Amino acid sequence: MPPSAPHQPIQQPHRAQIRRWRRYLAEEISEARIYAALAERTEGEEAEILRKVAQAELRHQNHWRSLLGQHAYPEPRPSVSARFLELLAKNFGSVFVLALAQRAEGRSPYAEDPDATEAMAADEAIHEEIIRALSTQGREKLSxxxxxxxxxxxxxxxxxxxxxxxxxxxxxxxxxxxxxxxxxxxxxxxxxxxxxxxxxxxxxxxxxASRPTQVTLDVAQDLDIHQNELELIYKARGMSEEAARHRAMERFGYFTCDCDPSLSFQLGAEDEGPKPHNALGSxxxxxxxxxxxxxxxxxxxxxxxxxxxxxxxxxxxxxxxxxxxxxxxxxxxxxxxxxxxxxxxxxxxxxxxxxxxxxxxxxxxxxxxxx
Structure with missing residues (x-):
């Protein structure tokens, strides 16, 4: 895949440049593998997002290979920590891998490095936000x-x-x-x-104690429609006056009233009786x-x-x-x-x-x- 906007290869790069470029190349290789491995362990839109981020890292690799020329070989090996992160991504796909990847993207030096393109620096900034968003979803599940x-x-x-x-x-x-x-x-x-x-x-x-009961169904037939206190129940539960009147008339079996039927019955849970509070747990x-x-x-x-x-x-x-x-x-x-x-x-x-x-x-x- 051709690089996005590579610099022209430098004829005689000095040793410090070669070391720095090879380090960048190793990091890009590792990040592409990590995102690809995470994509394999997920599905749907998240997997597609991770695959596209991995493709962007491949573009960055091509940039450094273009600058390095023959010095790109043999291919540099990622650091021990990066290889460990790859291992975690391949075998666990944990939110912790995404969190560490987020920090790695946030530490990218491309914005200050004259040998990296502006597009690459922008990519890294965007990647940090993408991984942050994916990490947030996992954090919410774990937190x-x-x-x-x-x-x-x-x-x-x-x-x-x-x-x-x-x-x-x-x-x-x-x-x-x-x-x-x-x-x-x-x-x-x-x-x-x-x-x-x-x-x-x-x-x-x-x-x-706060959940509505089925009392509206139990006693509605005995209420005086002309002294309709049933409306007060619905108004107390937060319905507008028109919506409360519509709900009350429905309980009495009347559907002709001066109200908008489209206001409908958004607060119908009171007729279903108490529900267990599963979110609280045991x-x-x-x-x-x-x-x-x-x-x-x-x-x-x-x-x-x-x-x-x-x-x-x-x-x-x-x-x-x-x-x-x-x-x-x-x-x-x-x-x-x-x-x-x-x-x-x-x-x-x-x-x-x-x-x-x-x-x-x-x-x-x-x-x-x-x-």
């Missing part, structure tokens, strides 16, 4: 349950790490630290489960999920003590495990929100370690006071 899992685990991680650090700093024995950690895990997980159960159940009860299921997410995070700082470690070594290993987990959860949240995984992971690490440091200092203070 509810997955984000709840990440934040629930993070809550357990930070709270129990802080608790263990605080108790450990008082000079308590390892068995006491372990007991405190287990108690903190159970107390926090049960509290989260109870709160989620009450929240979902209360919201369900609130919606049930209150028991929500409670069980919250318990599991919190407990999984709270278990991590306890692992060294469960494996028999004690003293300063147990604290160091515990905090190392906590730090790794904080970086992972922060990075996942960063990917979901389209932000830098590294920055979000570092921020999460700083917050978690900050909480643990405060309780550690409090424990040292109590240890000094008691002694």
């Amino acid at each position: 509810g349950n997955f984000r709840a899992a990440v934040f629930g685990a993070n809550d357990g991680l930070v709270s129990n790490a802080a608790l263990i650090m605080g108790v450990g700093a008082t000079g308590a024995s390892s068995s006491m630290v372990l007991f405190s950690g287990v108690a903190g895990l159970l107390a926090g997980a049960l509290s989260m489960a109870a709160g989620e159960f009450v929240s979902v159940r209360s919201q369900r009860e609130l919606l049930d 209150d028991v299921g929500a409670a069980a999920s919250s318990f599991s997410f919190f407990a999984s995070g709270a278990l991590i700082p306890l692992l060294p003590y469960l494996l028999g470690l004690s003293g300063p070594l147990a604290i160091v290993v515990s905090m190392a495990l906590v730090g790794f987990a904080l970086i992972i959860t922060g990075g996942v949240v960063g990917l979901l929100s389209g932000a830098s995984p590294l920055k979000r992971g570092a921020r999460q690490l700083a917050i978690g370690y900050g909480a643990a440091l405060l309780t550690f200092l409090l424990g040292v203070l109590f240890n000094t006071t008691v002694s």
Whole structure:
């Protein structure tokens, strides 16, 4: 496929240019493969969009091949991270791959590079928005349950790490630290489960209390048509006066009234009776999920003590495990929100370690006071 608007090949490009062009070519090769692999794992319009983006990356490849000439061979290999992303795209097709691809498109240097055409720079800017839109759809599907899992685990991680650090700093024995950690895990997980159960159940009860009933069908035949309070029901539910009158006359069996029949019956759900609130999910299921997410995070700082470690070594290993987990959860949240995984992971690490440091200092203070 011919390039869109390539520069004329430079007769004697210097080494820095060759290295830069080959790096660009490797990135374009990788991105085309990633988008093609994602298209294979999707269908419909999304797959077609991804295939067209992959074709645009092929045009960019031709531009760099034209500039490189014989230096384009052997074909440059993409970086390790790019090959890993290709592997994920081929085998999983996850929203995380799109999120990483979005960040890669956003970092394109073509706008500042004189060897890239203006059309290529514009393509990359558009590609970022295309991938952002596709990523947003996936994020919306994932954000509810997955984000709840990440934040629930993070809550357990930070709270129990802080608790263990605080108790450990008082000079308590390892068995006491372990007991405190287990108690903190159970107390926090049960509290989260109870709160989620009450929240979902209360919201369900609130919606049930607000949902229209079938009373209009049950008592309509006994109402005085000349004192038509049935209209008031429909007006209270948000219908206009004309639409409310039309609905009421329909309930009485009359269809001749001074109103527009095209106003019709947009609020007919009141005749179908209460419906289950499936969007809320099960209150028991929500409670069980919250318990599991919190407990999984709270278990991590306890692992060294469960494996028999004690003293300063147990604290160091515990905090190392906590730090790794904080970086992972922060990075996942960063990917979901389209932000830098590294920055979000570092921020999460700083917050978690900050909480643990405060309780550690409090424990040292109590240890000094008691002694």
